[in-house]
Amino acid sequence: MVPNVRSSLPVTGTKPRTSWPRKALLILGFLFALAAIALVAMAVSQNKPLPKNIKYGIVLDAGSSHTNLYVYEWPAEKENDTGVVHQVEVCKVEGLGISGYSQDTEKAGLSLQHCMKRAQEVVPEQQHRETPVYLGATAGMRLLSLQNRSMADRVLSAVEKTLRSSPFNFQGARVISGQEEGAYGWITINYLLGNFKQAFSAFYFVMNFLNLTTEKSPVPLDKATSAVESFCSRPWHEVKAEFPKIKEKYLSEYCFSGTYILSLLENGYGFTMEKWQNIQFLGKIGSSDAGWTLGYMLNLTNMIPAEKPPTRPLSHASYVGLMVFCSLVLVAVLLLSWLTFHKPKCLQKGLI
Structure with missing residues (x-):
């Protein structure tokens, strides 16, 4: 009887190694997580709404019977060096027009305090210092200047004192001529109506x-x-x-x-x-008053430096390219993972 040689021989084969698939799994998992995080981070960062960079300006229309305070806003980057201005607030000052306080000039300035406080509520606090304030006096002060120039100057001084004490950037108070009032009014009307074929009057x-x-x-x-x-x-x-x-x-x-x-x-x-x-005969066009103050503000925005518009972190081409690259990395990692743990028969023959 021939002895069973194979059964008596010692087993010399080694146990199949399993450490390299684990290492491969760790590497592939790390690459997958890295690509996924990069993909999500880029998508969130690139599609986050851009901050609105808004500028504000304040104009006080000191008429003969009363004073109105207007708050305007426009994008900081501007368009053709002129702000696309919108009226956001109007506050009617209680009491007389400033020319009516010629016998008690201190009251001319005090009468503006309520509306100036209202403006502080409308304009964000962090922009108070950079927001310009202008006061234009019209018919009542024009007449007072003709009758008593020194008295008119005292009224304007009292007004300036109040406006300088506000947190805004006071730019001046003056009497504007009838020609200026008409010109700024004409700018307002045509700006609001979107053309320059209209006329303006105070009728x-x-x-x-x-x-x-x-x-x-x-x-x-x-x-x-x-x-x-x-x-x-x-x-x-x-x-x-x-x-x-x-x-x-x-x-x-x-x-x-x-x-x-x-x-x-x-x-x-x-x-x-x-x-x-x-x-x-219109008092309002849309949500804005059809007066001279908007035209005045439009003209003044030419002297306020424009700012660069906010931009996204990546250009469109760079964003698309990186998104495609990260997506391909994810697909490649998934494919390698499948090949590692589900080898096709053609790859397994060399290991038999």
Whole structure:
């Protein structure tokens, strides 16, 4: 009987090594995690909303009967070196216009404090120091300057004292001419309407008092004429009784102003019955007041340096390229992992 040689021989084969698949798993896992983190980080960083870099400006319209404070904003990078300006707040100052405090000039400045505090609430605190403040005085102060220049200067000094004490960047208070008021108003109207084919006048307030303003359609000429004639023919005591809150000084001027406006438009500018349909008296266009202050702010933004717009961390080409690269790394890692633990038969023959 032939002995079973194979069974008596010692087993010399070694146990298959398993350490290298584990090392491969660690390496592949590390690469996978690294690529996944890079992919997510780039996507989040690149698609994060860009910060809004907004500038603010404040203009006070010191008229004859009252003062209005306007807060405007525009993107810091600007467009064609001019800010794309929007009105964000208007605050009506209580009391008289600053020219009405000529006998007690300190009150002219004190009257502005409430609206200046309101402006501090609207403009972010971190931008107070860089936000410019301008005050433009119109009809009332123009008249006071002609009557008593030193008194007008004292009123402006009191106003400047209050504005300088605010946290904003005070740029000056001055009396603007009628020509400037008209020019800035013209800029406002055409800017808000998106063209430069419109005219500006301060007729709105008189026509609004006479109920001749509407945003839907122009008021016919015959209706405007009838309204002015009807108001002018009323006894003075009836007019005062109907409008007790309006000062007699201003109330007495509406008849003359209405007649003057109609005469100027008809006889001076040649607005006939047909052409009259092209006239509208508007106090607001959209959400902005149709006054001179917006035009003034637009003009002043030319002197405020523009800033570079915020940019994303990567250019579009770089972002797309890196995203594709990281995605390919993830696919390659997954493929290598599958090949390592699920070898095809063609790769296993060499190991038998």
